[in-house]
Amino acid sequence: MLRFGEQLLDVGYIDTLATGDSVLHRLDPRSKVIVTLAFIVAVLSFDKYALSGLVPFFIFPVVLISRSGLPAGYLLKKVVLVAPFAVLVAAFNPLIDRQVLMHIGPLAVSGGWLSFCSIFLRFFLTVSAALVLISLTGFNAVCLALSKFGVPRPFVVQLLFFFRYLFVLGDQTHRMLLARQMRSFDRRPMPWNVFVSLTGHLLLRTLDRSERIYLAMCSRGFDGNIRIVRRIRIGRNDVVFILGWVSLFVLLRIYNIPLMLGNLIGG
Numbered sequence: 001m002l003r004f005g006e007q008l009l010d011v012g013y014i015d016t017l018a019t020g021d022s023v024l025h026r027l028d029p030r031s032k033v034i035v036t037l038a039f040i041v042a043v044l045s046f047d048k049y050a051l052s053g054l055v056p057f058f059i060f061p062v063v064l065i066s067r068s069g070l071p072a073g074y075l076l077k078k079v080v081l082v083a084p085f086a087v088l089v090a091a092f093n094p095l096i097d098r099q100v101l102m103h104i105g106p107l108a109v110s111g112g113w114l115s116f117c118s119i120f121l122r123f124f125l126t127v128s129a130a131l132v133l134i135s136l137t138g139f140n141a142v143c144l145a146l147s148k149f150g151v152p153r154p155f156v157v158q159l160l161f162f163f164r165y166l167f168v169l170g171d172q173t174h175r176m177l178l179a180r181q182m183r184s185f186d187r188r189p190m191p192w193n194v195f196v197s198l199t200g201h202l203l204l205r206t207l208d209r210s211e212r213i214y215l216a217m218c219s220r221g222f223d224g225n226i227r228i229v230r231r232i233r234i235g236r237n238d239v240v241f242i243l244g245w246v247s248l249f250v251l252l253r254i255y256n257i258p259l260m261l262g263n264l265i266g267g
Contacts, residue, residue, distance in 0.1 A: 014131070017070055018138030023237070024068040029137045029145040031238035035245045036133045042249040043125050049101065049114045052258040054121045060245065061128040068136055075131050079124060086123035090116040139163050144232070153225075165210050172205045 018025070024032075039060050046053055065072050094112035101111045134142060143160045147153060176198055 013074070014135050015138055017135040018141070020068060020070075020136075022068045024064060024136050026237075027136075027241055028232050028234050028238045029141040030148055030232070031234065031242050032133055032137050033142060033145045033149075034242055036129050038246045038249050039129050040126050042253045043122055045253065046118070046122075048118055049111060050118055051114060051121065052262075053252070053256045054118070054125065056252045056257050057125055057249075059248075061125070061132050064132050064136065070132065070135050075128065075135065078131055079127050082127065083120075083123070086120050089123075090119040093119070141232075148232075164213075165206070168209050168213065169202075169206050172202055172209060176202060176205075 039057070043054065043057055064070070065075065093116045094110060097112035097115060098110045100108045101114060102109045137145075139160065143156050146159075147156045180198070
């Protein structure tokens, strides 16, 4: 449990990654949001049994990570950290859909297993794209881009506060788990009544800390508007970035490249 708190606190490292100085870091946040949304829409628009058509879409996160110098291992760990949610969503598909749709040698593969793998691939692609977006842009800049697109300001501000207060919750959780570990030498399992008590105290401590943070923000001039130091402006590089990637996504969505190559090689 202590390692969970450390993992949650480590999410703040994403903001550090957003301070890079690569060409992709310097692009307008709006262009990166547009491309990421187009990528997510293209990935989610596939049939529930689609597998081969999703594989070429890995080019998007791979190219962005390699060209911007982002740590691939760190981002992969974050995706794996939330992967159980995707497994939980698709866990019952093999039990519900048992119709055999294909054979791999002597092995019969049902539609449930195909949809299970398809859901997991979509999850991996979309979460990776979202993490790359935040790592290249920063969450403040992403929220600013959303407000520029006309998203209601209360929603954007709530989204920003939700992200920021995750660190407050993580910090308080880490402190409480560390205090318990030091007092019990981490040898005894946590009784249920102790867990309930700690959860209640965690909520109260987090609310108190969040209130102090909000008052500090108001005393420094926060008025609900999101501001970043760097000036944002759509330039030529942004237009090329949008048109290039969106065109590629449309091409990959229309044509199943792996299937076409397989047919070509297999005659």
